[in-house]
Amino acid sequence: MKSRILELLINTDEYLSGSKVASELNISRAAVWKHIKVLKQEGYNIESLSSKGYKLSNYERKLNKYELEILLRKLGLDLNVHYLKTVDSTNTYAKKIDDKSAIIVAEEQTGGRGRLGRVWSSRRGSGIYFTLMIRPDIHPNIVGMVTQITAVALKRSIGSKAMIKWPNDIFIGDKKIAGVLTELISEINVVERLIVGVGVNISSVKDLSDIATSYSEEGLNFDPFEFFESFLSNFFEMLYEFNKSKDLCFLKEEIDNNSYFMDRDVNIVGSNKEYVFRGITTSGNAILEELDGKIEEMFFGELSLKRR
Numbered sequence: 612m613k614s615r616i617l618e619l620l621i622n623t624d625e626y627l628s629g630s631k632v633a634s635e636l637n638i639s640r641a642a643v644w645k646h647i648k649v650l651k652q653e654g655y656n657i658e659s660l661s662s663k664g665y666k667l668s669n670y671e672r673k674l675n676k677y678e679l680e681i682l683l684r685k686l687g688l689d690l691n692v693h694y695l696k697t698v699d700s701t702n703t704y705a706k707k708i709d710d711k712s713a714i715i716v717a718e719e720q721t722g723g724r725g726r727l728g729r730v731w732s733s734r735r736g737s738g739i740y741f742t743l744m745i746r747p748d749i750h751p752n753i754v755g756m757v758t759q760i761t762a763v764a765l766k767r768s769i770g771s772k773a774m775i776k777w778p779n780d781i782f783i784g785d786k787k788i789a790g791v792l793t794e795l796i797s798e799i800n801v802v803e804r805l806i807v808g809v810g811v812n813i814s815s816v817k818d819l820s821d822i823a824t825s826y827s828e829e830g831l832n833f834d835p836f837e838f839f840e841s842f843l844s845n846f847f848e849m850l851y852e853f854n855k856s857k858d859l860c861f862l863k864e865e866i867d868n869n870s871y872f873m874d875r876d877v878n879i880v881g882s883n884k885e886y887v888f889r890g891i892t893t894s895g896n897a898i899l900e901e902l903d904g905k906i907e908e909m910f911f912g913e914l915s916l917k918r919r
């Protein structure tokens with residue numbers, strides 16, 4: 612409700628009377644007043660005049676629960692918003708909530724997790740950390756492809772310099788700018804919840820400068836609202852397509868054209884065998900060509916550029 616009141620105030624330069632807000636939102640004037648009080652405590656400069664009503668002044672958009680709710684309404688997305696100052700991990704949090712679907716955004720994580728048991732550095736101000744918790748009507752056997760949909764949504768949002776490092780890291784040059792940790796809770800045939808966690812580096816990542824980059828290091832401007840608008844609209848449009856096609860046919864060309872590994876010599880991490888990366892299958896597997904021309908498909912794991 613607070614986000615609806617805020618939206619009304621953002622969209623008018625005039626004073627809005629308490630009774631107008633109340634009737635528009637079908638709540639009492641006392642309830643309006645209570646919500647306004649909380650919005651003021653959150654730092655919004657709302658003038659109140661008993662004769663005229665409420666007016667928002669010196670408004671600056673800031674990332675919080677209310678403004679994310681306004682954005683989601685604009686995008687027509689039905690996700691509950693959890694905006695947290697601090698949390699161990701937004702993915703872990705997403706496993707505990709009962710919502711039908713949600714987005715969890717944290718300003719910092721004290722136990723940020725990466726793929727393959729790694730730590731994801733999550734200091735306040737240096738990155739954006741969020742998780743989508745959804746319950747898609749997709750068979751658990753193919754739901755893994757959603758990680759590559761996430762990578763494409765990230766690539767489109769970060770921009771032309773970003774490349775997809777199979778399966779779902781985002782690189783600029785030879786350094787990582789964003790990563791995805793997808794987790795699944797399911798029964799044999801039914802996805803109970805799909806947890807898609809995303810970390811994006813905004814400013815330099817301490818002690819990791821040889822392997823990680825960020826918006827600021829790349830000279831890119833980061834606007835959280837532009838980012839979320841682009842990421843969420845792209846992600847849910849692609850998820851809708853995927854629900855129909857049940858494969859990545861509609862994305863294969865884009866993924867291949869933006870692949871960090873495309874036609875390069877690679878090793879599977881932990882093995883010395885050499886391959887040339889030849890893109891992905893329509894199921895999202897990596898196509899690896901051995902030196903004798905034999906083709907292998909890789910479903911899960913990690914690749915690195917061939918050591919020289």
Ligand code: BTN
Pocket residue numbers: 699700701702703720722723724725726727729731739740741742780789790791792808809810811
């Ligand atoms: C990786 O590249 O290894 C995946 C990194 C994923 C990090 C994000 S930050 C938000 C969400 N919460 C976590 O604990 N991890 C993911």
